[in-house]
Amino acid sequence: MRIGILGSGLMGGKLGTIFARAGHEVVFSYSHSTEKLKKLGRHGTPREAVQEADAVLLAVHWSRVDDVLHQAGDMSGKVIVSCSLPMNADDTGLVIAHTSSGAEELAKKAPKARVVSAFGTVPSEVLFDVFERRRNATKPSLVYCGDDSKSKKIAAQLIRDAGFDPVDAGPLRIARYTEPFTLLIAQLAYEGNKGPELAYRFDWLGK
Amino acid sequence: MRIGILGSGLMGGKLGTIFARAGHEVVFSYSHSTEKLKKLGRHGTPREAVQEADAVLLAVHWSRVDDVLHQAGDMSGKVIVSCSLPMNADDTGLVIAHTSSGAEELAKKAPKARVVSAFGTVPSEVLFDVFERRRNATKPSLVYCGDDSKSKKIAAQLIRDAGFDPVDAGPLRIARYTEPFTLLIAQLAYEGNKGPELAYRFDWLGK
Numbered sequence: 001m002r003i004g005i006l007g008s009g010l011m012g013g014k015l016g017t018i019f020a021r022a023g024h025e026v027v028f029s030y031s032h033s034t035e036k037l038k039k040l041g042r043h044g045t046p047r048e049a050v051q052e053a054d055a056v057l058l059a060v061h062w063s064r065v066d067d068v069l070h071q072a073g074d075m076s077g078k079v080i081v082s083c084s085l086p087m088n089a090d091d092t093g094l095v096i097a098h099t100s101s102g103a104e105e106l107a108k109k110a111p112k113a114r115v116v117s118a119f120g121t122v123p124s125e126v127l128f129d130v131f132e133r134r135r136n137a138t139k140p141s142l143v144y145c146g147d148d149s150k151s152k153k154i155a156a157q158l159i160r161d162a163g164f165d166p167v168d169a170g171p172l173r174i175a176r177y178t179e180p181f182t183l184l185i186a187q188l189a190y191e192g193n194k195g196p197e198l199a200y201r202f203d204w205l206g207k
Numbered sequence: 208m209r210i211g212i213l214g215s216g217l218m219g220g221k222l223g224t225i226f227a228r229a230g231h232e233v234v235f236s237y238s239h240s241t242e243k244l245k246k247l248g249r250h251g252t253p254r255e256a257v258q259e260a261d262a263v264l265l266a267v268h269w270s271r272v273d274d275v276l277h278q279a280g281d282m283s284g285k286v287i288v289s290c291s292l293p294m295n296a297d298d299t300g301l302v303i304a305h306t307s308s309g310a311e312e313l314a315k316k317a318p319k320a321r322v323v324s325a326f327g328t329v330p331s332e333v334l335f336d337v338f339e340r341r342r343n344a345t346k347p348s349l350v351y352c353g354d355d356s357k358s359k360k361i362a363a364q365l366i367r368d369a370g371f372d373p374v375d376a377g378p379l380r381i382a383r384y385t386e387p388f389t390l391l392i393a394q395l396a397y398e399g400n401k402g403p404e405l406a407y408r409f410d411w412l413g414k
Binding site: 094097098126129130133140143167168169170174176177178179180181183184187188191192194195197198199200201202203204205206 | 301304305333336337340347350374375376377381383384385386387388390391394395398399401402404405406407408409410411412413
């Protein structure tokens, strides 16, 4: 697949690198540092990253969503896999929650695109660890949700490519639960004493 | 320990049974059915369940919290381990979220008690499975949070006794994240196709 990265920071830089190692054609864009973009690999403007992309990873701070969508231009029919959490400016809390979610608001901002919420629920620090263990029998889970089954299949494939076991959590509105879950993960990863390399797994126990 | 059960429904009935099997002295209370209370074992009024209890499990529907607290009487100094989620009357959504949580509101309702939020994040259907596997090396996680370290130690012990690996998620306000997480768990358990016997595990991956 061809994957455009909108936001080449901690999450976007690492996930794009992982997608490239998994064999995808990746175009990075939208970093504070052109130097960083050069180091990451093939790069361009947000518009160039989105053009001809089979999937677009949105990984910008919430305060940048409007700007990057504006720069990206026409997103009609595009699959947007978003890990952008609707955090306030000082990253202490959600600005959208309970009665809506960042993912649902994003879908309103880009109504012609097909939004899947994924990859937000794990710290960037664990991504390479999980990818390197991708041939292990037991993989960490990664929840995703969305309203369009075709784009959810693409997201599930990317989740598998990154070494996780995709767990379909249902429609996009379930992001109202997965986004606070991400803050629980962040609490355990950054406020506990076991370090940020945290993954999670759902297990259905048989009789 | 002596444990009083306030609310002997699906969660309270099963958890109390598990605590009793783990060697604790359990007093059940507050069920629609006296017949059910009799079958569960030692039982009494909420006031009797709370008297001399080292820990009280609150496991009533949110709409019943005020009533059961009223019936229980003085809770000064009591450890309340709560799995009561602040659900609306038809169980379709949280009535408290984002800017507060059921656990924090409970702490306001019982200001002299010491509230720990625990056990809400797993379906009742998985409890016996997990308890029966309690000698396995790898146990499912169970998050808990609270503001009082002594009562958190008691909650962690009960979590271990039930066969889970306790994961301290920090202060009581983290229930703002664990309660929506419970709705994610409920979505996966009751709306997916893999059944309700769902447990989760957090893993910190070393270098």
